[in-house]
Amino acid sequence: MVVWERPEPPRRPAPAQLSRERIVRAAIRLADADGLEAVSLRKVAAALKAGPMRLYGYIATKDELLDLMIDAVYAEIRPAGDGWRAVLRSLAETTRQAVHEHEWLADLIGGRPQLGPHALARGEAVVSALGGVGVDLVMPVVAAVDAYVIGTVRREIAERRAERATGMDTKQWQHAFGPYLERTFATGRFPALATVVRDAAHLDADETFRTGLDCLLDGIEARISR
Known part of the structure; x- marks a missing residue:
């Protein structure tokens, strides 16, 4: 039992x-x-x-x-919204928030399926919102969102732990390694990377998360619309 x-x-x-x-x-x-x-x-x-x-x-x-x-x-992860896209966004955002509030969860989330009552209630809310999606697509769609969130929060928590271990925040780290990158890019060996680092918008963690999630949800919407 x-x-x-x-x-x-x-x-x-x-x-x-x-x-x-x-x-x-x-x-x-x-x-x-x-x-x-x-x-x-x-x-x-x-x-x-x-x-x-x-x-x-x-x-x-x-x-x-x-x-x-x-x-x-999982009781703190309460996906809500009108329509599948809003619910999947809420799922992603509340899961990320829960991991940031309980850092240890980054070491456990994404393992074997969670079957407790709160995890099942979370799953029911999400699957119900996907009622208009073909039944064969439901689990791959949810798995894709979960994988995006889990990968992102594990990286974010790893960065947080690295900051604590080294005493260097992101700006300090960039300042320390900036001259090395400038010398490396000056060789002309990495033109694509140099362009992105120098010219692209430098988004913060929240903006990066939302932009990546939008890309994922756009792809899911295109697949569902076929």
Whole structure:
């Protein structure tokens, strides 16, 4: 029986009342503060001022705890809008926002399919909005949007972590490597790259995300319209 179907132990008088929800929320707070390496059943129990063995009545393994944490964050991803394009845009934007608020999710999202109740509700909202799309296209379309978002947020989180590790933000990094690129482009070996770097608009992360998403949605609309 999967964790979402397994009953919780009966409540009993104790110094620290437990529930799956309290355990998961405590684990998310630890992960938000210090990353996934800060999450273990022992550390979660300590945060709840409970004995570690008590947690095993609610959650059998750390993998179950991670599944529950992911599904709890999926409750924050609420795609909405009129029509499939608006819903897919909302899906992309709210997923990105959730990962930025819970950086550890970048290390877990995009793995095996999430089947918790909040993940299924998210999927139902998106698939319902695609009711006018051929049934064979629904999952490839959703997968394409998910892949775009996952790839983008993983890169963004990697950049954020690199900034913390090196102490250099994007502008400082560009300043440090700018002279090297100028010397390299002066050789004439990379004319296309030189043109883009020198002449193209330098969009910020939000603008880059929205522009790329527009390109993807335009392609999906062209395919659906065939």
